[in-house]
Amino acid sequence: MANKQYQFKLVLLGESAVGKSSLVLRFVKDQFDDYRESTIGAAFLTQTVTLEDQTTVKFEIWDTAGQERYKSLAPMYYRNANCAVVVYDITQASSLDKARTWIRELQRQADPSIIIALCGNKVDLAARRQVLQEEAKKYAEEEGLMWMETSAKTGEGVTEVFTAIAKKLPLTAPPPRSGRNVAGARTGVDLNKQASGQGQNESCNC
């Protein structure tokens, strides 16, 4: 029997140096780099998760730059995203504030059906913890977000975050897998919605 395959767009947001790129690297390649250069841009990666019922979910992941100066470009990357992982650093209280800002922005600007996961990274540094689990969890519950803590360094919780999201995604209408053209295939995204959202101006784009 052929497996059901789905494809979804996922975007990572959060303050600079909270470990967004490290989370993705751990998830996609199961690697960790102690000294990663800060992302200046947006990296595109893909990874597939197989669920218990043999359904596979392929994530198209956009890992964005966290630096403040590039904040204005973020909407380009989270538009049409099906899910977002907003990351904070449990050893930096200010990074949770920043995460709240991102979440507010997503709730206002992104697709209303977007699934947001709040993710506290660097639990391997629990000794220097500044953000209490209760505090973050309470906030997540209030806002209706998924919440978990991870360590990109040890790998703790990383796969779980993505699997949990995959389970929560609306797995209807199985899209076919479409060959090599990974970036071109945007199955799991409602293209009609995008067209109508841009209204009449769409024609100039053709």
Add this chain to the structure above:
Amino acid sequence: MSTEDLVASFLSPSEQVKVALETQISSDNNEAEVINVLSDEKETRILAVISHFDEWSMTEEGCVFVCSYKHLNNGPGSSKDLHIQRAYPIFGRFAISMAQNRRMTLDVRTGAVQPAAQPRTGFSVTIHDPSIRVPAHTYCTDDVKKLQQFVQECKRLKELFEAPEKTEKQLSTQFVWMAPYVNELASLSDLLSDIPPDLRIVNEPLIDRLSHCNAGLPGDDIADLRLIRDFWIRTKGQELCLKGSYRLSVRIGTFNVNGKLPSQDLSTWIGGPASLPAVQGDFPSLGIYTDETQSTKAPDLKHLGPMNSSGPCPSFTLPRDESDVADSGPDLLVLGFQELDHSAEAYIYTTNAAKEDAWCHAVIAGLGELGPRYDKLISRQLVGMFLVIFVRKPVAPYFTDVKTGAVGAGLMGVMGNKGATAVRLTFTPKQDDREGVNTPKSTVLTFVNAHLAAFDEMVDRRNVDFHDLSKRLIFETRVEQEEEIEEGIDASIPWIGLFNTDALFWLGDLNYRIDLPDIDIREILSSKIWENKDGIMQEHDQLIKSRRTGKAFTNFHEAQIRFPPTYRFTPGILTDGYNSKRKPAWTDRILLLAGPTVKIRQLSYSNHPKITMSDHRPVLADFEINVGLWDIEEHEILMHKLMRESRHMEEAVGRSMLKVLTPTVDFGKVHYMRPAIRTVKLQNTGKVPTTYRFVPIHGETSIHPSWLRIEPMTGILLPDDIAEIAFTFFADNVAARTLNLSERALKATVILHSLLGKDHFISITGEYQYTCFATSLERLTRLSGPVRTLNSPLEYLPDHRAKNAPREVMRLVNWMMAGSARVENLFFTPAEDVYIHSIRECLDTGDEFPYPPGSEDDRIHLAFGATLLQFLESLSSPVVPVFIHERCLQATDRDEAFESLDAFPSSSVNAWISITAFLHYICRSSQDPVLRAKRLASVFAPVLMREERAHVLNPISLLGKQRFILYFID
């Protein structure tokens, strides 16, 4: 190295070579060799079974590649090269049949295997493609053992594919892994085709040909990758193979003869201008062409293309007897006639040999003593349109494969009263001419002689005619089955498009008119007052406007016209008098569209008023065409090599290998009209080639702000390559109008997208130096001080404290009041930029001018005059707003003119009064005040009462504007 290893060396790692079988092409094969067989290897074909295992679906698929050897036959160190010629996916109707055939001959050449050891029998293998449209091919081999393996592998893969559990597979996933190889085959057959690519596409910037995309929404990266790669291979292939160039001289003329027979000596026309090199400076070569009609010139950016590189490549001329001064004519003389025949029969019978002959004889006669040195190469007539090409006898053998075409565009779109005839020539340098070039590459030149729809108001019809002719003018190809099959070219193309050429010359009576009132044109033409009369009228020329707005002749080049309109005269009268029935116009034109394989310099563009037999005057242009010299074989091998070097780019998915070494660009202090350049470096730190392009942030916006240029916008980096991208800040009037109202600190981010990979952000900063140019008079009167002293661009004085005129205008006028009047050519003679810059800088900063008023140096006065004119031209809206032009022109005397000042905006009134008062003052002190006033009014009319180009549908009379200004200054 085994054959298997050799094949494996050019495959992706995901593919495996199962068997590689060496064969010879069968003699009774339809794949007959056209090249002279020099060695066995030319007939050798490697049949390789390739298998691909897909980990995602856990399936194996196979294909057969047919490969041939290529050798670079210069030097002993040359290595063998394999090129894929064919690829057969193993599925469906794919089949292999074998037969034993008796060998008829023995190989007795020296070095061959001993005759006794040669097997007396061989096997032939025939491969049937899954698609029945492709004919089967047969190959011979003696290697029975390998043949068995080969057949077994094919059988195994076919069975594997047909296994029942595999049939559920999505069809779209089948054989996708073969795509790069098949794409390469398709690309290579395009790249190596002897039919040049479409010039319209070639002349469009590569970035505009790529898919639409923006940040976070990639386009079709795979298709873009191929476009960028093919462009790179083409450019690089030509660059590396260029051996030199041939210089061809071509003279082109066009003449609407109004049904007349030749009754005058044509030598004053086709003999060319008296002194050729005198006008060279006015006609830049195409490689560095900038549109002279643009009011502000952008800095020259780095151009790609081998013919633009000024390397040490030698340049060759065609055979010519240098000792014979008479042997000086052009290599080709191309003449286009229109209205050759007015007779009614001409519309029914398409040729009239008698008239044709009469004109050809007149041309030969017109060449004088050069006449006998020319032969008619080809001609094509369609009713009145007649295109004929004469060739200098010694160079005639260089031109082959001559094709002609003709299309009517007149009544009902088919009658031949309007339309075009065309000739396509192939120029091939002689094989024995240059060492190292055994098979020189050909260059195609195409000439179109067109007659487009007449009448002033028919400009849209003419534009439609152009597009119609572009589409319908085609050339038939001779069908040479064998060649095409061997090279893998699609044999189904029975014709070649007009634009599939290396250079296209479009001449004829194009019938475009001038959008100015008839009286204006006649007055400007006959008057001695108007400076740069051709330039002023060309602003309103329909062809130039159509070209500029992309309605027709997009990307074509035309040299600046420096001759009076060529239509319409009363035949037979040698005067400048234009016929009163038609508005004078530049109907007769010669345009050019060229690709990167040639470099063309236009040496002249002129009319010939002494030929008075028609109601048109003939036009002539001389061109020097530098045709690149390449060796086809070497070129082909290099193309394959480049293709292989750039392979595996598709594997780059998700790997970030492109590193931006300079992620920030700081321009420092930047000024209006002063370009500043910074370099951004990229490095490919990965192991496979990588491709980049810039992408816009939003779908609707451009890739970068208007003050920034980026060159190149696309590129390929091989592993370890470092590329440099030039970022140029340049604020022209349009960009400065925005910058003057923005924050001083420039901030922008551009996005460099590595295909199938990351988006890289490059942030750009700088400090813009405000200028009083390119803003509005209204704003200048409201500023609290010179622009450079402002903290914010919006630091305005309260309404009641606004100045009554911009201080900048007053400063310029005041300076000139003291002594500039004596400089008679003030405002007429160009000034030196260095002085203009320094004057402008003082206006911006508020500093004192470094030049005392009443200077002895005329150059300073001229610079002040030029600065004033440039300032007025740069204003975001003209001193007299467009909406009151009509009202101004209704004034019939001085009083009415002054009354119309009531309608002026308050910021304009005083600027207008001070400028016209100053002009009045310098007229009074002139020896001929009336003449000077008229001349000054003609210079200031288009500046003070400027019209934006978008509004020129119904232009206001220039003469009227001049008259209005005269009420103030005379």
